[in-house]
Amino acid sequence: MSKIAAITLMALFVSACNSVKVSDYASNTPKLDPEQFFDGKLTAHGVVKNFSGEVIRRFNADIAACWDDGVGTLDEDFIFDDGEKQKRIWTLRPAGDGTYNATAGDVVGEGKASWAGNAMFLKYVLRVPLDDDTIDLTIDDRMYLVNENILINESIMTKFGFKVGEIVLTIIRHPGGDAQCTPS
Template identity: 45%
Template sequence: MKRILLGLIAGLLLLAGCASVEVGDYRAEKPALDLRQYFNGRLDAWGMFQDRSGKVIKRFHVAMRASWQGEVGTLDEDFTYSDGTKQKRIWTLTRQPDGSYIGRADDVVGEARGELAGNALRWRYVLALPVDGKVYNVNFDDWMYLIDDKVMLNRSFMSKFGFELGQVTLSFTKQD
């Protein structure tokens, strides 16, 4: 009987360890993130892509200009990578009546879905990612955390068919 009880407790602990973090877990965290306020004006971001072993594959800088017209925002991003390549992405964000966000960009397959609570934003989307002349549709689980009125940290987990491909880490700094 003791072994059965220990096995049951071990199984419950294992299941509890598999529970995922939800954006609502950050509801009480301050400062509260207001996307329309933070992503407004000029921002700079510095980041890196790491493969699943943790090796840094690419570093990059993003110069961003952001603006809003009512409930619709535009994030105009210019990427410069450590290998000298450049990329442009323009996001259109739309605030939904329930407080969530929908995001669209040319290289996003379908729509990005964003949930916001406290200081955290979670984006989930599929990105058409070019690699060595081919394009792969990669799932992104993108978490952003407002640190203060100028700084936001971002961690993105990339996967395909449920397997982790790597992570992207970014630090945003609001310029104005």
């Protein structure tokens, strides 16, 4: 085995052992309560980057978030800088172990959301249109509550274990605004 291959394997092993877990943030404040933060009117503002880190799209979104018997609905309307509009309606169902199962129309299967302290991690597979077909990307969302009304979200997109892009966005909660959620 060449020295380069050995060093690469060692780096992969070490990075796998140092993976950040949501529980690493358990003592951080302000504490994130998903049912409190994701409730009412929210807006999101962000960028999509390609694999090399170049910003390739910008977007804004209006989000209506509601809860009924512990089940959350996040009704998201995106507008991209090129005029494209997208809609995603998330359903968050308690899994009974302090996590949520997360589903949406363009999500393959169920995602898993967990939180601790000021952080919430959500991992899922997103089906994305590409030319005349679709591609399934694994999304690793990492959300961090900055204050009671602002959350920073960074998402790494991978395919076959390789990073193909990322999304960076800020979600702003607008207290006092009633939200009309579309049933999922």
